[in-house]
Amino acid sequence: MITSALAARLLMVSPERVRQLAKEGWIEKQGRDQFYLVDVVQGYIRFRNDSDRRAQKTAADSRVREARAREIELRNAVREARLIETDEAMAIVEDMIGLFRAETAGLPARVTRDLQFRKTIETAVNDILERVADIAAERGRAVEEARAAREAIAPHAAGHMGEREPDISADSGRAGAA
Template structure:
């Protein structure tokens, strides 16, 4: 029964206060209030209620929690959150890769980007025309046989030098390396 002496400074033996609610001092062992759970987990009271609503922290009664269940529920929430963050990061990487693939496909369709095989075919065609043109120069320049042989020797040397440089350029295109600049070569 309640306190009949009229002394309101003393608590009744019954853990229910005169207002019908348990006070923090009257909370049974192993049981904590929302405010105590919030302080324990370094969260707001509202965040504790959100975790309860999400099913991570079970309640014993309105605003009452088992201490162990609160800690375990919060740990479960943190593990789920970390797992979801990891999954989200993986999803972002996949989404970024798909976006990059779409951008490449659109660039190819807009002809801003061409396939390596197409680039190499165009490169080989232009190089072939250029080298063939150099080979025909001596015959176009003179009818004198000795002068033509002298010019052919010069053109053959130049054609070989250019063929070597073009081969380096083609190799750089295939491997994705930076092409050799014309400024890097000494003029001879």
């Protein structure tokens, strides 16, 4: 038998904490401020294991809440037209580049009648259009690679909580069931 003061020294907590754990049922009290050493150690281990389990569950719950909040934010952004589908954005960019290309096609003729100077302007405009096309293609590949990566990950992503979990309610009457 040991006192709460000695139990506190063994567990590196205060005597008040030992008494609190006893009140909460983690440590069995044998008499006025008396405890079995084994009960103190085992009770404290059970308490710590339960605390660790609850902390892990809280962290997982927090990640789920954050993911749900992010999903809601994205849905709201789509509804408020602050966010559009990638395909739609790419189509808009392609339309704008097509318009730009069409408008610049007649630029040399609008600037000069000198055929040699027109050729110089056409070459410069075509160089610019090629650089724009190369950058657009590069960015498009990056978007497609990111999409392919998301699609590859999606089948392996965690489902909703409880999805495809066995029904444990039938086991609740058995000894040792969780």
